[in-house]
Amino acid sequence: MVYANPGGFNFGATNLDGYGVSLLAFIVVYTVLLYAACLYLWFQRHHPIVKMRKVGLMLLSVLVIHVFCFMDFSVYTMNGRWPCNVEFWSMSLYLPIGIGLWQAQNQQLIIVSREQTEMSKSHRPVFKPLLPPRGRGMGAPSYWFWRLKIWYRSISSQGKYEGFVLFGIIVQFTVSMVIYNISRKFSSYGIVEHHTTPGFCRRGWEWTPSVVWQFLWNYLFGPYLLWKIRMIHDIYHWRLQTIIAIVAGLPGTPLWFAAVTTDKFASVNKYWLPSMWLAPGMLAMEIVTVAFPIYQILKHKRAAREIRQALANFDQKRLESSHDSFALGSSVATDSITSKNKGKMYPMRTLDECLAGNHESLQIYSSCQELNGENIIFLTQVLAFRLACQKAFNTACSCGADFRRARNAMFRKALVIFVTLVHTDTASYPINIESPIYNRLQYIFGPATALIASCKTSRRTSSLSPTTSSATPWDDPIRPDLTPVGMIPPGNNQDFVSIPLRSLGKPNLGQRYKSHNESNENIIHATGFGELSESHISNNGTIEYDPLGDVEVPAEFDGDVFDAAYQSVRYMVWSETWQRYCAWRLKVGEGAGEAVGHAL
Numbered sequence: 001m002v003y004a005n006p007g008g009f010n011f012g013a014t015n016l017d018g019y020g021v022s023l024l025a026f027i028v029v030y031t032v033l034l035y036a037a038c039l040y041l042w043f044q045r046h047h048p049i050v051k052m053r054k055v056g057l058m059l060l061s062v063l064v065i066h067v068f069c070f071m072d073f074s075v076y077t078m079n080g081r082w083p084c085n086v087e088f089w090s091m092s093l094y095l096p097i098g099i100g101l102w103q104a105q106n107q108q109l110i111i112v113s114r115e116q117t118e119m120s121k122s123h124r125p126v127f128k129p130l131l132p133p134r135g136r137g138m139g140a141p142s143y144w145f146w147r148l149k150i151w152y153r154s155i156s157s158q159g160k161y162e163g164f165v166l167f168g169i170i171v172q173f174t175v176s177m178v179i180y181n182i183s184r185k186f187s188s189y190g191i192v193e194h195h196t197t198p199g200f201c202r203r204g205w206e207w208t209p210s211v212v213w214q215f216l217w218n219y220l221f222g223p224y225l226l227w228k229i230r231m232i233h234d235i236y237h238w239r240l241q242t243i244i245a246i247v248a249g250l251p252g253t254p255l256w257f258a259a260v261t262t263d264k265f266a267s268v269n270k271y272w273l274p275s276m277w278l279a280p281g282m283l284a285m286e287i288v289t290v291a292f293p294i295y296q297i298l299k300h301k302r303a304a305r306e307i308r309q310a311l312a313n314f315d316q317k318r319l320e321s322s323h324d325s326f327a328l329g330s331s332v333a334t335d336s337i338t339s340k341n342k343g344k345m346y347p348m349r350t351l352d353e354c355l356a357g358n359h360e361s362l363q364i365y366s367s368c369q370e371l372n373g374e375n376i377i378f379l380t381q382v383l384a385f386r387l388a389c390q391k392a393f394n395t396a397c398s399c400g401a402d403f404r405r406a407r408n409a410m411f412r413k414a415l416v417i418f419v420t421l422v423h424t425d426t427a428s429y430p431i432n433i434e435s436p437i438y439n440r441l442q443y444i445f446g447p448a449t450a451l452i453a454s455c456k457t458s459r460r461t462s463s464l465s466p467t468t469s470s471a472t473p474w475d476d477p478i479r480p481d482l483t484p485v486g487m488i489p490p491g492n493n494q495d496f497v498s499i500p501l502r503s504l505g506k507p508n509l510g511q512r513y514k515s516h517n518e519s520n521e522n523i524i525h526a527t528g529f530g531e532l533s534e535s536h537i538s539n540n541g542t543i544e545y546d547p548l549g550d551v552e553v554p555a556e557f558d559g560d561v562f563d564a565a566y567q568s569v570r571y572m573v574w575s576e577t578w579q580r581y582c583a584w585r586l587k588v589g590e591g592a593g594e595a596v597g598h599a600l
Contacts, residue, residue: 013079014077014078014079014081015076015077015078015079016077019076019271020076020077020079021077023073023074023076023077024073024074024077026073027069027070027073027074030283031066031070034062034066034286034290037290037291037294038059038062038063038290040294041055041058041059041290041293041294042055042059044297047297047300048372048432049236049293049296049297049300050293050297051432052108052112052371053105053108053238053293054105054108054158057101057104057105057162058102058105058289060101061098061101061102061104061105061289062098062102062285062286062289062290064094064097064098064101065094065095065098065099065102065282065285065286066098066286067090067094067098068090068091068094068095068098068282069279069282069283069286071086071087071090071094072090072273072275072276072278072279072282073276073279075087075273075275075276076271076273076276084185084186084201084202085180085186087202087275088176088180088186088206088207088210089176089180091207091210091211091275092172092176092179092180092209092210093172093173093176095210095211095213095214095278095282096168096169096172096210096211096212096213096214097169097172098282099213099214099217099285100165100168100169100172100213101165102245102285102289103165103217103221104158104161104162104165106225106242106245107158107161107225108158109229109232109234109238109239109242110225110228110229110232111156111157111158111161112371113229113232113234113368113371115157115428115429116367116368116371116372116373116429117367117368119367119373119374119377119429120363120364120366120367120368120373156428168213172209172213175209176209176210179206179209183206185201185204185206186201186206202260202274203260203261204260207260208257211252211253211256211257211278214249214252214253214278214281215253217246217249218246218249218250218252218253218281219250219253222242222245222246222249223246225242225246226242226243226246229242232368233368233369234369234370234371235369235370235580236292236293236296236371237292237296238292240292241288241289241292244284244288245281245284245285245288245289248280248281248283248284248285249278249280249281249282249284249285250281251277251280251281252277252278252279252280252281253278255277256274256275256277256278259273259274259277260274300576303575303576304575307345307575310345345579346578346579346582348570348574348578350578350582351570351573351574351578354578355376355379355380355383356383359376359380361585362376362577362578362581363376363377363380365577365581365584365585366573366577366581369584370577370580372429372577373429374421374427374428374429374430374431375431375569375572375573375577376573376577377421378417378421378422378431378565378566378569379566379569379570379573381417381421382417382562382565382566385410385413385414385417385559385562386559388410388413389410389559390559392406392409392410393406393407393410393559407553407557408553410557410559411448411553411557412548414445414557414561414562415445415448415449415452415548417562418441418445418449419445419449419452419453422438422441422445422565423442423445423449423453424438425453426449426453431565431569432569432572433564433565433568433569434568437564437565437568438565440556440564441561441562441565443554443556444554444556444557444561447551448548448551451548451551452548
């Protein structure tokens with residue numbers, strides 16, 4: 001019969017008393033719930049709330065930490081049946097590696113916030129290069145050096161931080177392996193210490209390196225991260241979950257060290273083993289990592305259902321009133337929509353007016369608090385593209401050379417938008433649109449994107465020029481003082497289109513400009529009317545390469561190419577970001593957006 005009074009940890013028979021069974025039942029039920037939550041997040045990995053958190057790394061860190069937690073809660077019930085070697089490797093590998101992975105994925109908060117803040121201030125349309133396919137054969141050393149240089153320049157700040165964590169994991173494994181082999185507590189061929197009993201095997205200096213990472217995270221890296229994110233007030237409570245995880249783990253290492261090194265904890269260790277002092281912090285890290293995103297996803301889906309229902313009810317009322325039908329989603333259609341929980345919703349007309357006018361405050365709010373500033377940039381750039389198309393096509397004839405040159409120029413302008421904000425492989429923060437819409441855009445711009453973003457084209461010398469505008473650098477008139485000689489075509493300089501590229505080869509002008517992720521940035525100037533050939537020799541003998549020189553504009557391209565994507569993003573911004581922004585603006589005051597931008 002199971003009894004409530006525990007017998008304690010004494011290396012005897014299995015502890016199936018009430019306390020031992022309770023610990024085992026708790027960890028089993030908790031494991032099932034945790035795995036179910038991880039599985040749900042994996043199925044929702046394409047959701048914008050989850051995608052920005054690097055869901056693969058996030059779930060891997062949780063699962064690795066949970067291996068340690070499961071063994072930790074089962075040690076009392078097993079009552080010494082786990083060999084000392086197994087417990088040593090559990091403490092020395094799963095604990096520090098899990099914390100390191102969690103630290104790497106949580107660093108995404110400050111990286112995303114920093115890049116979104118810079119995006120809201122500069123609007124510089126940079127993009128990631130596409131790595132070239134590997135050629136046949138092994139290649140010369142210079143080839144591999146070139147690929148290594150390309151890889152390093154293309155890696156993001158998050159990737160570099162993950163490399164730092166990987167180096168720490170390798171050091172941790174090396175130290176653990178050395179300790180395991182030199183100590184006679186774990187092996188018969190050791191050179192230090194001596195063979196001992198199972199109880200004393202679980203105590204000693206050999207166990208100290210296993211908690212070094214946990215100590216450094218909670219007392220050094222964690223507080224430093226909290227200081228760096230002190231001004232972040234994201235709507236996803238990402239900052240709050242980081243604070244909870246760090247604070248919950250603070251008592252762990254000191255209590256573990258006291259329980260292992262002093263005899264005053266002997267009576268406590270009999271029921272609450274030393275490693276279990278680390279469990280509350282580990283459980284807190286797991287819970288906040290999966291609970292906060294799931295809560296935000298469910299909240300988002302509930303709000304979406306309410307808005308759809310409100311739109312359906314409004315549409316039904318309009319039909320019942322025998323008014324003229326109108327397109328769902330137009331600015332008129334949303335003037336009197338009322339949601340159950342949101343109350344009266346702000347009409348889409350107000351969003352359109354903001355996008356067409358002064359949208360700086362909305363851009364700052366979207367980038368700094370919702371971390372999705374790319375949506376506002378996309379909407380404003382598409383509006384500018386529509387106006388440019390109307391102007392270009394109205395001034396050109398419907399046929400002939402002028403129309404072809406205008407169409408070529410607009411294709412290059414649209415390509416900048418697609419590469420920097422839409423394409424999933426080149427955009428730093430691609431917008432979230434439906435697959436059919438994305439596939440159509442990929443069909444139109446895909447071949448040109450491969451030429452522009454391919455690292456193979458970067459091996460040819462490209463012309464460098466600093467951007468002349470912090471908002472839309474490709475809209476600025478060409479400046480002769482910043483353009484290499486021989487690249488300015490005769491006639492109207494407005495025909496020039498600037499396409500930004502990261503520097504992947506050696507710059508030939510000696511001008512270096514740093515982007516937010518410390519990568520060099522080039523701008524290839526090519527005539528929008530396609531009057532340049534594949535290459536052009538300037539006065540100084542440098543070959544200036546135009547990767548789009550031989551590209552034919554697809555027949556499917558026109559001024560309405562982004563309309564479907566625009567409507568999709570516009571509806572998402574109106575139903576979510578715009579409603580929260582208007583409510584926030586009323587709550588904190590008119591100048592809040594600019595204040596947040598200056599604070600960050």
